[in-house]
Each structure stands twice: as C-alpha cells, then as structure tokens.
Amino acid sequence: MSTPILEMKGITKEFPGVKALNNVSFRVAQGEIHCLVGENGAGKSTLMKVLSGVYPHGTYSGDILLGGAVQRYRGIRDSEHAGVAIIYQELALIPELTVYENIFLGNEIRNGPLVNWNETIKRAGEMLDKVRLKVNPAAKIKDLGVGKQQLVEIAKALSRDIKLLILDEPTAALNEDDSANLLDLLRGLRDQGVTCILISHKLKEVIEISDSVTVLRDGQTICTLDAHKGEVSESALIKHMVGREIDNIYPKREHKAPGEVVLEVRDWNAYDPGLGRTILRDVNLNVRRGEIVGVAGLMGSGRTELAMSIFGNPLGYQIKGELLVKGKPQSFRQPQDAIRAGVAYVTEDRKGNGLILIQDVKENITLANLHAIAHRGVIDSNAEIKIANEYKVSLNIKTPSVEQRVSNLSGGNQQKVCLGKWLFVKPDLLILDEPTRGIDVGAKFEIYTLMNKLVDQGMSIIMISSELPEVLGMSDRVYIVSSGRVTGELPIGEATPEKVMQLATN
Amino acid sequence: MFFQNLQKVLRQNIREYGMYIALFVIMLIFAITTNGTFVSARNLSNLLNQTGYVAVLAVGMTLVIVVRHIDLSVGFLAGFIGAVAAIAMKNVGMPAYVVIPLMLVLGTIAGLITALPVAQLGIPSFVASLAGWLIYRGLLQMVTESSGTIIIADNAFNAIGNAFIPDLPLGLLPNMHKLTLLIGVVAIVLFVMSQISQRQKQEVYGFEVLPKDIFALKLVFVSVLVGAITWVLASYSGLSWTAVIMLMVVGIYHFITTQTVLGRHIYAVGGNPDAAELSGISVKRITYVVFGSMGMLSALSGILYASWLKSASTTAGTLFELDAIAAAYVGGVSAAGGVGRVTGSIIGALVMSSLTSGMNLMGTGIAYQYIVRGVVLAVAVIFDVATRRASK
Structure with a gap:
C-alpha cells in the first residue's frame, strides 16, 4: 500500500449500553477508491461520523491522522476545513434554492460583505462540468432528479479544497443508469487524484470499482482486501461480512400453480x-x-x-x-x-x-x-x-x-x-x-x-x-x-x- | 446504594420529573418568602380556582400542539361563550343546567369550524385560528357592546367558580371536610395500586423498572404530597367545584391519550402524519377531533372564568391562549409533534399560576411578574430541549 492519506488507529466509540466501535483501524491510501462494507449496525456510519467530527474529539478514543497529522475535530466545520467532505444518503441540498446557490452554500464567493453572483455562476458551471452534469446552474434543486441532485452534492464537495471524499450509499436511491454514471465519475475523479471512501451495500458495484475494501463487523475491523491482488469477490465479501458463507442469497421455492x-x-x-x-x-x-x-x-x-x-x-x-x-x-x-x-x-x-x-x-x-x-x-x-x-x-x-x-x-x-x-x-x-x-x-x-x-x-x-x-x-x-x-x-x-x-x- | 440509584433515576428521567421538582421548588420558595401564606389553605384553594380556566385550555392545547398545530382563537372564544352564557341566563332566562351543555356544544362547533380550512385545504392553523381570534374578539365586543359587563345572578352557575363540594353528614372530624379527605384517600390508594400493578406487569415482560427502594420513595413522595394538599384543603372548605372539574378533565384526557385507540391515533398523527395516513388513520378526522375538543374546552374555560367573576366582561379571555400555550410548553410538549402529556401541561399551568400568585403575595410589580414568567418559560423549554438531546 502506498502512503496512507488517512489513518484511523484504535478507534473506540461507546454509546450507553453498546460499544459501536471497538478498536477499529482503518487506512486509506492516497488516490484510491476505498470501499467500506459491513452489515447494518456494523459501525460504518459511526466510523464516518467520528471521521467527520459529528462525534467530536474526546467523545471517542483513538487517533485520526490525515496526511500524517493528528486531527482533533471539535465539529463538522473543523473536518470540512481539514478537507474531509461527506455526502450522506439523505441529501443535504436545499430544494428551493438554485444549483449554483447550493454549490457555494456556506462557502460563498464574496466581494466584501456581498456575494459575487457572476463569479459564483461561472464557477458553478465549471464544477458541473467536472461532474459531467449538464443542467442550467440556475435551475432549482427540487426540479432535478435524485441522480442529478447527487452529482450537485459532489460538485459542492469538489468546490472546496478536499483531500477526502466520502460517499454514504450514494447509489441506494439511483437507478442503474445513474449508478453506472456515478461510478464512472468516481473513476474519473480518482484519475485526477481525488481519494474516495465509498460505503455501499451493493457488492457488485464494490467489486466493480474498489481498489481496496475494508470489512467491518460488529464494530470491529475484520479485514482489508486489495482488489489488485484479486482478493475482492462477492463470496469473500459476504463471508467476511456475515461471518458465514451464504450459498444462495435467494432462498429456493417451488413455483406452484397460482390460485384465483x-x-x-x-x-x-x-x-x-x-x-x-x-x-x-x-x-x-x-x-x-x-x-x-x-x-x-x-x-x-x-x-x-x-x-x-x-x-x-x-x-x-x-x-x-x-x-x-x-x-x-x-x-x-x-x-x-x-x-x-x-x-x-x-x-x-x-x-x-x-x-x-x-x-x-x-x-x-x-x-x-x-x-x-x-x-x-x-x-x-x-x-x-x-x-x-x-x-x-x-x-x-x-x-x-x-x-x-x-x-x-x-x-x-x-x-x-x-x-x-x-x-x-x-x-x-x-x-x-x-x-x-x-x-x-x-x-x-x-x-x-x-x-x-x-x-x-x-x-x-x-x-x-x-x-x-x-x-x-x-x-x-x-x-x-x-x-x-x-x-x-x-x-x-x-x-x-x-x-x-x-x-x-x- | 440508595443515593446512587436515586441519582441514576433522576438523571435518566430528569425530563419527566423535572417539572414536578420545579413546581415543588417554586412552591417551597414562595412558602418561605411569604412566611407560609402561600401554602395556606385559603391561598392554595384560590390558586386552584385561578388555575382552572387556563388549565383546561392547556389540556386541549396539548393535543393541538401534539398534532403539530396551534389554536390562537381559544381565548376570545372562551370570552365570547362566557358572554353568550351570561346573556342566555340573564336575558333569555335559561337555567344553568341548560346553558352549560349548550355552551359546550357551541364551543365544539366553533372548534370544528376552525378545523375546517385546516383539514380540508391545508391552511396553516396559525392563520386559520388567528382569523378566529379576530372574529371572536369582534363577536365578544358586539354582544357586550350595549350592556358592558354583564352581571350573572344565577347562583348555581356562579357556584362552579366559587363554591365547594358538599360535605358528608358525619359527626367525626368536625373541623375537616370529610368528602375531600375521602377523595384524597381514594386517589392515593388508586395511585399506589395502579403503580404496583403496572410494575408487576412490566416485570413479567422483563422491561426495565425502577429499583425497589426508588419505587417505594416515589410512591411515598406522591402519597405524602397528595395527602398534604388534601389535608390543607380539607381543613379549609374542601375541594372547590373548579378543582373537581379540572381533575375530571385531566383524568378523562389522560385516560384517552394513554389508553385508547383514539389517543394512540392522535400521537401517531403528531409523530408522523404521512405514516399515520398510510396506516389507515384519517389525519383529517383526527384534526377535527382535536380542534373540536379544543373548542369544547374553550367553552368550559369561558364558563369557569365567567362563573368565577360572576360576570362576563368585554375583555374576558384576553391572552388566555398564550397562557395556555405557555403552560403546555412548560409542561414538556414539543412543537415538532407527537410528544407531550396532558398531566405535564397541568403541572405547567400550576407552575405559571403559582408564579403569579406567589409574586402577588410578595407584592412584586406586574412588570417584573411578566419578566419572571417569561424567563421561566424560556428556561423550561431550553431544559426540555437540552435533556431531550442528551437522551438521544
């Protein structure tokens, strides 16, 4: 593995009554697409919330190193500032605002106290090109489909100077075309040097796109697999995720003659x-x-x-x-x-x-x-x-x-x-x-x-x-x-x- | 061990017990600052009578806020219905026992009318009830315009806000109100029995229950408190009719909200209207029910107020709606919907009227009274939100 851009060491996070993360270690190499998989409740979301400062420093134990430097986030703003961008399953766009307003929301391009709208619209157009989305920057978010909204979210993340792009089940709400499009875009971003963490339940796409995969189970790191060494396969992933082999995910049933x-x-x-x-x-x-x-x-x-x-x-x-x-x-x-x-x-x-x-x-x-x-x-x-x-x-x-x-x-x-x-x-x-x-x-x-x-x-x-x-x-x-x-x-x-x-x- | 348990239970249930503790502390402070006048039999009795008309509104308002609405029209609706009742008795000569049910029906209809644009067209209840606020204010002035304040002469009607329940004709305890004592004892016994049976049931299902010693402490604490209040009231004139009505309203609404299908549907609509609708609950119907009940309780509030003052005035009902809303929020209802108990709102109403009563006894200026009540409201809501967040 090349130099890690992100290293999380010995992360333990407890909630009253449960240990959501138990001594989790997680390394992401510079410029790779790293998938994070595991059953629901395995701790993926909690780990990402630790990484993004939703759970601030001090509420968990362990260390986060970004680009080799120890990070102590007090909140989401700190992690954003350090270059960590997360795109959640539930999109965080404002439906009544336009695409360009959303892209630069909270990061407005200013002339003193005023917003420089011309520059904003121009830069928004560049960002949309980057994610290969052809929409009018002045369109309202509510008029776009979910797939396009997702791309706007990514454009928004890219408008900042980011080191790490994290996507939480980005294709869960997308159809096959939009999913394929998104995965293609992620490959393109990787080639431009963006490091990406992808959380996904769709093993097919994990296999298709990942450079490496880390499997979590019950709040612990089970293993990290390297796709380039051929370690990533559906059966291997399922085995590590559930701790048992599932022969057939669709249980057999006799197709009987239907009734009335x-x-x-x-x-x-x-x-x-x-x-x-x-x-x-x-x-x-x-x-x-x-x-x-x-x-x-x-x-x-x-x-x-x-x-x-x-x-x-x-x-x-x-x-x-x-x-x-x-x-x-x-x-x-x-x-x-x-x-x-x-x-x-x-x-x-x-x-x-x-x-x-x-x-x-x-x-x-x-x-x-x-x-x-x-x-x-x-x-x-x-x-x-x-x-x-x-x-x-x-x-x-x-x-x-x-x-x-x-x-x-x-x-x-x-x-x-x-x-x-x-x-x-x-x-x-x-x-x-x-x-x-x-x-x-x-x-x-x-x-x-x-x-x-x-x-x-x-x-x-x-x-x-x-x-x-x-x-x-x-x-x-x-x-x-x-x-x-x-x-x-x-x-x-x-x-x-x-x-x-x-x-x-x- | 005991204190550790106590600490843990208090910390876990701080939101639920917080109001009771706050009420207790407020009463204690006033008892000290007024040299005991605040907790005297006469004052406590008056306090309950003064709380009555806001408390019944707060109960209705709790449900309105639970289903994510608001009703601003209730104050002047109460004032207007009080005036109509006075006119019906004075000018038409109707007896109280006809007027009262008639007014409750009238109030219910008024509530349903407010609900109409809200349920059918999705008009925000803030706007619909603001229109009602203006209309009832106008109607109140219209019916009292010629006469000014209408004096009510009907003794039966005035008894609701001023008289006490009759006593049992028994020889023992000559200076005590026996029926009040009996009610107090029955209430304590019922409370203890229901708590014990609930606890047994929860244990059978393996749910978490309070540690035994804390549970016992809770029973003793509530019993002593109810007993003490009963004793104080019984040594004066006993329970007033207003207090009885208030207790009945709370009792009935508490039962409906916690034990019935209707109550569950109301909280489901408040918690997530879309999910409720898809579960086969008619959100429209629940909206009508909640506003209809609010209208009925507004009428009851108007009756209590008019009866207490033995008259109907042109300004009756002014700002009742805000007192009721404040009481509900102090009592822990959430504007996000689906959260809030009617018992909490009653405690909220008692907190607010204790503040007024106590500060009046201390001779605090009215300007300071408003400020103090405002601060208490803000603190209560902040506390509520903070503990809610912590429990997540």
Whole structure:
C-alpha cells in the first residue's frame, strides 16, 4: 500500500449500553477508491461520523491522522476545513434554492460583505462540468432528479479544497443508469487524484470499482482486501461480512400453480394534479393467490405511484379505471378502505412515511390494526405487548425490548418492524415497495425467506424493486413498467436481465 | 446504594420529573418568602380556582400542539361563550343546567369550524385560528357592546367558580371536610395500586423498572404530597367545584391519550402524519377531533372564568391562549409533534399560576411578574430541549 492519506488507529466509540466501535483501524491510501462494507449496525456510519467530527474529539478514543497529522475535530466545520467532505444518503441540498446557490452554500464567493453572483455562476458551471452534469446552474434543486441532485452534492464537495471524499450509499436511491454514471465519475475523479471512501451495500458495484475494501463487523475491523491482488469477490465479501458463507442469497421455492385472482386493475390511469401530468397510463395488472409478482422499473417509472394509487390513493391522484379485489369492483377512497379489503402496503421510505420514529416498537407494530387489541376503543396493553413480542421473535427483530424507540434500531430491524406492522393486519395481498433497500445481506435473506413462507401460506405479494437480481430471484411473474405504462409481462422462466432491462428502458 | 440509584433515576428521567421538582421548588420558595401564606389553605384553594380556566385550555392545547398545530382563537372564544352564557341566563332566562351543555356544544362547533380550512385545504392553523381570534374578539365586543359587563345572578352557575363540594353528614372530624379527605384517600390508594400493578406487569415482560427502594420513595413522595394538599384543603372548605372539574378533565384526557385507540391515533398523527395516513388513520378526522375538543374546552374555560367573576366582561379571555400555550410548553410538549402529556401541561399551568400568585403575595410589580414568567418559560423549554438531546 502506498502512503496512507488517512489513518484511523484504535478507534473506540461507546454509546450507553453498546460499544459501536471497538478498536477499529482503518487506512486509506492516497488516490484510491476505498470501499467500506459491513452489515447494518456494523459501525460504518459511526466510523464516518467520528471521521467527520459529528462525534467530536474526546467523545471517542483513538487517533485520526490525515496526511500524517493528528486531527482533533471539535465539529463538522473543523473536518470540512481539514478537507474531509461527506455526502450522506439523505441529501443535504436545499430544494428551493438554485444549483449554483447550493454549490457555494456556506462557502460563498464574496466581494466584501456581498456575494459575487457572476463569479459564483461561472464557477458553478465549471464544477458541473467536472461532474459531467449538464443542467442550467440556475435551475432549482427540487426540479432535478435524485441522480442529478447527487452529482450537485459532489460538485459542492469538489468546490472546496478536499483531500477526502466520502460517499454514504450514494447509489441506494439511483437507478442503474445513474449508478453506472456515478461510478464512472468516481473513476474519473480518482484519475485526477481525488481519494474516495465509498460505503455501499451493493457488492457488485464494490467489486466493480474498489481498489481496496475494508470489512467491518460488529464494530470491529475484520479485514482489508486489495482488489489488485484479486482478493475482492462477492463470496469473500459476504463471508467476511456475515461471518458465514451464504450459498444462495435467494432462498429456493417451488413455483406452484397460482390460485384465483386476488387483485386486478384494468385500464388504470392516474393524473397527478400537483405535477400536472398523467403518471399512469392504461395499466393492466393482476395478482393471484400464493404468487409473488415482481414489478420492475427504473426510478421515476411510476412503480411507487402505481402502489399508492391502488392503496387508497393518499396523495389525491385523479384515477380512472377499474380495481377488483377477489372479483369484486372496489374504489378505495383512503388507505383505511384498502386495509379493510385486505391490502397492505410497505412503503419504500420507511423513515419518511413508514414508521413513527419517536414511538417504540410495539406502538409501531400495532398502529395499523389497533382495534384488534382494543375493547370499546380502550387498548389492552397486555395484548399489545404480547403481539409485539410475537413479531419480535418471528421476524427476529433485534431490539432489547419492544419498548425501544424505533429510531434507535438499525435499518434492517426498522424494516422488520414495518413488515410486522403490516403482517399484523393479516392482509391477503402485501405490496412491498423496495423491501430490502439499504439493509444488510443477513436481513435481506431473512426477508426473502419470510416472503416465501407467506406465499406458501396463501398470501399474495407484489414486490416493487429496482434491484433486478432481486426481482428475478424472487418473483413468479414479472411486470415491467416504464414511463407510467406496463411495457411487458414475463413469466419468470422467460425473464432474463437483458429482456427486463430492455423493456424497462422502453 | 440508595443515593446512587436515586441519582441514576433522576438523571435518566430528569425530563419527566423535572417539572414536578420545579413546581415543588417554586412552591417551597414562595412558602418561605411569604412566611407560609402561600401554602395556606385559603391561598392554595384560590390558586386552584385561578388555575382552572387556563388549565383546561392547556389540556386541549396539548393535543393541538401534539398534532403539530396551534389554536390562537381559544381565548376570545372562551370570552365570547362566557358572554353568550351570561346573556342566555340573564336575558333569555335559561337555567344553568341548560346553558352549560349548550355552551359546550357551541364551543365544539366553533372548534370544528376552525378545523375546517385546516383539514380540508391545508391552511396553516396559525392563520386559520388567528382569523378566529379576530372574529371572536369582534363577536365578544358586539354582544357586550350595549350592556358592558354583564352581571350573572344565577347562583348555581356562579357556584362552579366559587363554591365547594358538599360535605358528608358525619359527626367525626368536625373541623375537616370529610368528602375531600375521602377523595384524597381514594386517589392515593388508586395511585399506589395502579403503580404496583403496572410494575408487576412490566416485570413479567422483563422491561426495565425502577429499583425497589426508588419505587417505594416515589410512591411515598406522591402519597405524602397528595395527602398534604388534601389535608390543607380539607381543613379549609374542601375541594372547590373548579378543582373537581379540572381533575375530571385531566383524568378523562389522560385516560384517552394513554389508553385508547383514539389517543394512540392522535400521537401517531403528531409523530408522523404521512405514516399515520398510510396506516389507515384519517389525519383529517383526527384534526377535527382535536380542534373540536379544543373548542369544547374553550367553552368550559369561558364558563369557569365567567362563573368565577360572576360576570362576563368585554375583555374576558384576553391572552388566555398564550397562557395556555405557555403552560403546555412548560409542561414538556414539543412543537415538532407527537410528544407531550396532558398531566405535564397541568403541572405547567400550576407552575405559571403559582408564579403569579406567589409574586402577588410578595407584592412584586406586574412588570417584573411578566419578566419572571417569561424567563421561566424560556428556561423550561431550553431544559426540555437540552435533556431531550442528551437522551438521544
């Protein structure tokens, strides 16, 4: 390894009751792309928060050396000043401001007390060229797609004099094209000498792009692998991450002859008055009993809108078309109606509209079906705890007790709480929107196994996902959506990645 | 060991216990600075009567703030409804037992009207209720314009704000109010029993419970406090009707918020409206319920105030809304939504009115009183936010 630009030595960080980092060592060489992988809760985010000064010097033990000099950050400003730039999963841009205002936010180009807007716009243009983004610098952030916003974030980081660029799951919210584009850009930046730390759950991209990989597990450094020596492979990474070999990440299931149609939409159209455009056109789709139907499509293809429009239309689209549940025409005016008819929807955005983060595990699990544990409107708290504990055990939710706030759980466990909540309404049809986004391999496997068990018991599942292998690995049948239309329907035997991708980009 | 436990428990629950400790300290300070006048039977009794009309507003306001809204219209709504009640009794000759339920219905309707633009069109509640503030202020002046202050002659109505509950016709303890003592004893027994059963349940499920000695200390502390207040009140004239109404309102709302599906739905909407909606909870419905309840409690507040003064004036209700909001914030409600207890808000209301009462007894100038109350509000909220952050 060439000279390290960053060296973290013996970092230990404790929270009340848990040791999040235990004597972690982490070395990043100058000019490399270094991936940091590990299950959720392994300590990746905590390590990066130590590095960026979110946890200031003195709240952890161990040393940080940047370019050989010991660093003692009192806060994020200090680390930024030293040349550490972090781009988080949740973007930190201001939607109502323009691209150029965002790029130089907090780092304004000044003429005395005034902002030099001409220079700002010119420099912003240069930064956008650097990240190969062709947008008008005067466009507002809210009008850009997530992929472009991500690039603006990177441009913002590059506008400062940085030594180290850290990206926390940058492709989690991106479609394949945007992801590929981003990875390509990172390679380009590496060639210009930028050192980059990439946190990612997508092992394929880790293998594709990394020079070296450090694996964390349970707050400890497991190993650092060198890609140029051929040490980085999917099986090696998974083995180190989970401490065991996983032969097949998609558990096998017999594709049985499906039962009767549980839900069907015919000539389904939706118009979003907020956006002022039609978001779904002539969609025809059905789900049978005991079947997993995959819905594949890129970001912005209308997948989530389709689910929302079926699930009681909480966003107020204007809908035309027929919805049949078990053969009976239905019109759901609110999610409550859909739930009563046996439809459940697990959102893609568990923090945004899935969980009540400030409430505890049991309150979240019972929320959608409180009447089942209440007599005349009064909640039976014993029954509530009992139910919550049942789901804690059956879904293997890792929490000290069901009275733990869900904001304190890791992503995978939060997702299991979401699932528990919707299983408790005992639905006939479960719509899963990106059920494994941002969660670790172990939890993914558990969720896949659970899905198989549920359909074996006669439930039907619609799985919306932007991860193609997941759709192909789990579904009995696949619908492909693109620009608000269903562009294809394939039985699993005929669905090849190439075919699906071709229809998705149709 | 005991003191270590105590220290640990206090540190972990500082936010929850902080208000109770603050109230205790404030009362202690005033007891000393007024040579005991503050904790005299007469003053404590008056204090409860003065707190009543703000306390019931604070209870309603807690829920409004929990669902991320605000209602500024409640003060003048209370004043207006007090005036309407006075007119109904004086000019129309309606008896109190007809007027009171009628006013509660009227208040509920007023609350639902405020909720209408908020729930249906997403108008910020600050604006919608500011409009209500202006409208009810105008209506209050309109109905009292010709008469000025309306004197209420109905004794039954005036009893609510001035009289005490009847005593049991028993021979023992001739100088004490027996029914008040009985209520106090029942309250203590119920409290101890419910705490013990809750603790047993938590132990069965393996949840964290207070160490035994601290738990015992808590029971003793609360029992002694309730017992002492009961004893002091009973040695005077007993519980006032206002205090009874206030306790009932708190009791009912505490039950609803902690034990019922409706209460859980309210806190879910406050915690994350989008998630609540997707969980099958109608955010609109909850908005109507919360504002409707606020309107009803505004009417109750107006009745308590008019009854206490035995009259309805043109300025009744001025700034009640801000007192109620201050009480709720002192009591630990969070503007971010989903956090806050009605019991906390009652303590908040008691803290604020103790300050007024105590400083009045000390002869502190009104200018200083405002400043002190402002500082206490700021400190309470800063303390709340700081401890919340620390517990993260």
